[in-house]
Amino acid sequence: MADRLTVSAALLWISCALLASVHGHGMALDPIARGSRWRCNPSALPNYTDNELFCGGFQVQWGTHNGKCGVCGDNYGDARPRLHELGGPFGPGDIVRQYVRGSVIEARIRLTANHRGYFYFDLCNLDVGGAEDEACFSQYPLSLADGSRNWVLPSTAVGEYRINLKLPDSLTCSHCIFRWTYVAGNNWGYCEDGSGRLGCGPQETFKTCSDVRIVASNDINPSFAYCTKAV
Incomplete structure (x- = not known):
């Protein structure tokens, strides 16, 4: 019985290690993230791994930096400005989208x-x-448009997801940064109640930043467009 338990524990540990080494991948297309701007505007510097802004990877984020991540998804240990931060190669600060304050917007x-x-x-x-x-x-x-904070993935399908978000009623800005964070749930870990299951404990994390403007309704520029092609 003891040997059987030992083997089971070893298999569980191996499974967890394998899960931690497998990366999810994703990007923000609307508002388009800094590292993905090249997909809709050929003047932008291309980043062909723009779906890998996962804080340097699970082992780097949690094994080296105790869960810390660069504010826009880069390795926390990189010198600032990091690659996708303002002043970095992918962070010139170009405004890619304008919104009206207090409106419900769709993130893609x-x-x-x-x-x-x-x-x-x-x-x-x-x-x-x-x-x-x-x-x-x-x-x-x-x-979210329904007042909740987190948007839970409804399936394990790849592809595009559209999320409705409520902008603050009183906020206008000529330069705001819109940030998407994705906390994966594919690793096994211990939950707050002491139990263990998939989705608890440290998880792989993604972050991307997009540069936007938020205006009053009478200040909207109907001709503004950053993207020159659809993505």
Whole structure:
């Protein structure tokens, strides 16, 4: 019996290790993320691995940096500005979308590998002297149209997902950063109640940043368009 338990425990550990090494993949297409702008505008610097902004990978994020991630999905250990931050190669700050304050907007996310889990979204307002950091993003957590915070993946299918989000009623900005975060749920771990199951404990994390403008309804520019082709 003891040998059987030992073998079972070993198999469970191997399974967890394998799960931790398998990467999900995804990108934000609307508003288009900094590293994905080349997909809709040929003037943008191409990043052919724009679906891999997973904080350097599970082992780097959790084994080396104790869960920390660059604010826009880069390896936390990289020197700032990191690749996808303002001032980095993929972060020139080009505004890609404009929205009306208080409106319900549709975010479009493409997953090329689905590892369960959930999405959430935040805004950082740079107009008020804010820095591109976690403190700035924490000021404007976005709610889904139904008022909830997290959008749980309804299936394990790859492809595009569309999520309705409510913008703050009082926020306008000439430069805000829209951030998508994807917390996967494909790893086995211990839950807060002490039990263990898939989706608990440390998980692979994705983050992307998009540069947007939020205006009052009478300030909307109907001719504004960053993308020159559909994605």
